[in-house]
Amino acid sequence: PITVGVLALQGGVGEHIALLRRASAHLVSSQPETLPDGTSFTFIEVRTAEALAQCHALIIPGGESTTMAIVARRLGLLDPLRQFVKIDNKPVWGTCAGLVMLAEEASATKQGGQELVGGLDVRVLRNRYGTQIQSFVADLDLPFLGEAEKPFRGVFIRAPVVEGIIASSSSFVDNGTEKVNGVGKGVNGNGTGKNGSVEVLGVYRKSGGKEEEDIVAVKQRNVFGTSFHPELTDDIRIHVWWLKRVLERFRHGDLVVSA
Ligand code: GLN
Secondary structure, X not given: OEEEXXXXXXXXXXXXXXXXHHHHHHHHHHOHHHOOOOOOEEEEEEOOHHHHHOOOEEEEOOOOHHHHHHHHHHOOOHHHHHXXXXXXXXXXXXXXXXHHHHEEEEEOOOOOOOOOOOOEEEEEEOOOXXXXXXXXXXXXXXXXXXXXXXXXXXXXXXXXXXXXXXXXXXXXXXXXXXXXXXXXXXXXXXXXXXXXXXXXXXXXXXXXXXXXXXXXXXXXXXXXXXXXXXXXXOOXXXXXXXXXHHHHHHHHOOOOOOO
């Protein structure tokens, strides 16, 4: 089977596994041609380097990224995670705190810095929208999902946004020239990071007032990140999309796991 792990140190683990199950059932019933004969998915919780080594792909869930980093360090998982993302180039998706973990840089950390896994040549701003009570739900238009019959309900909980792209070790391309609350205003769109192009897959546009856009979904090579939490909705579309990307890589034969 294709083994998809969910990093289970802290955060929304069960919610992702539940949606992954529904998304894979949907693929099997509606698009069986996407699954090579006899292929099936299995979903596991990852707490050890041994479990990680069994995975073809991984989700890092939402939660609290400082905590996740501390626990990962204690369990000796940070370097195996970096290897998984940056050397093995396996498909990885981070939601919210998971996106923070997958960024090369995070700013506005009260702790004055935290360890990250990295992989996305971006800088994220943590807690862009404030505290827990400033959580909100907003309709997002996500063109990568194709002809959408309805917008995607984005659940934002102490969410990070992508501030800009790290183009080289000395240059940072901000998401906008004008600053609003310290965050770039307006989206330059896709850019080139240190290790290839970073695609902006989704923005959140506040309604009313001056137009202001935040980058809330990005992809660079094997790494995908969203500021919001699809696993806290019952909308399987992003999970289906991502599993299809995993399947493409699997069919290509370049996702190798230890027995
Ligand atoms: N604010 C959290 C962090 O920085 C993320 C919140 C979430 O995952 N819902 O890690």
